[in-house]
Amino acid sequence: MxxxxxxxxxxxxxxxxxxxxxxxxxxxxxxLLHGRLRPTGALMANAGPEVGEQAPEINATDLHGQEVSLGSNRGKKTLLVFVSATCRSCDDLVPAVRSIWKSERAALDLLLVGLSGDEIANREFIARHKLGNIPYVLSRSLGLAYRVTSPPYSVLIDEQGVVRAKGVVNHIEHLESLLNAAELGHSSVESFFQAQYDNQSTIATDTT
Incomplete structure (x- = not known):
């Protein structure tokens, strides 16, 4: 036994x-599979102002009572982040927005744009996520101007008021991809990696 x-x-x-x-x-x-897959950045998925076009000129008053303007020669980049007070993904994105605001505010203006809900709901959204003095505009017309219907979505405007990058954003890597790709002359991180891939393919072809 x-x-x-x-x-x-x-x-x-x-x-x-x-x-x-x-x-x-x-x-x-x-x-190994993770290493072979290229990073996924913010995906462009709307029909708003194209990259390279002048951003719509808009003046508005945010929920803190401050005047904000877009589309003109401001001498500073502006990152628009379209959100909704009832959007679960927007709730998840807020920590990334606060991080960008703290680390980049010296060289970058950040503007949150609420697309839905009334003023009370959006003020509750601001308070719940401790957004402090981050500029926040409740403006469906701004969403229409940029053809944004499904937040969270972000648009980067350069110092001259020209759209430089845009895309769907769900976490901090997406926001950073917009900033980094624009600095390298690309409209999104996808176009950056595509350029790298094309360049490597050209080199491989030349060496064969």
Whole structure:
């Protein structure tokens, strides 16, 4: 009887070791796959002002009582972030917005644009997420001007009031991709990686 128990015990250990090796192999394959996949940045998905076009000139008063203007020569970049007080993804994006506001405000104006809900709902959104003095405009007309219907969405406008990048944003990597791609002369991170891919393909072709 003891011999049967010993065999069972050893068999269980063999199974455990095999399962461990399988999991280790799968983890390695996942790591390799992750390394081969290029990062995903903000996706352009609307028919608003095209990259390179002048942004619509709009003047408005934010919910803090401050005058804001867009589309003119401001001498400073502006990042528009379209949100909704009832949008779950917008709730998830807010920490990223606060982070960008703290780290980039010296060189970048940031404007939150509420697309839905009344003033009370949007003020509750501001208070709930501790947005402080970050400029916040409740403006459906601004959403119409930029053809934004599904927040969260962001548009980067340069110092001369020209649209430089835009895209759907769900987390801080998306916001940063807009800023970084624009600095490198691309409208989105997708176009940046596509340019890299095309360049590598050209080099590979030339060397063959």
């Amino acid at each position: 003891s011999g049967i128990w010993l065999i069972s015990y050893l068999s269980l250990w063999i199974i455990v070791i095999v399962l461990f090796l399988v999991v280790l192999t799968l983890a390695r394959q996942v790591g």
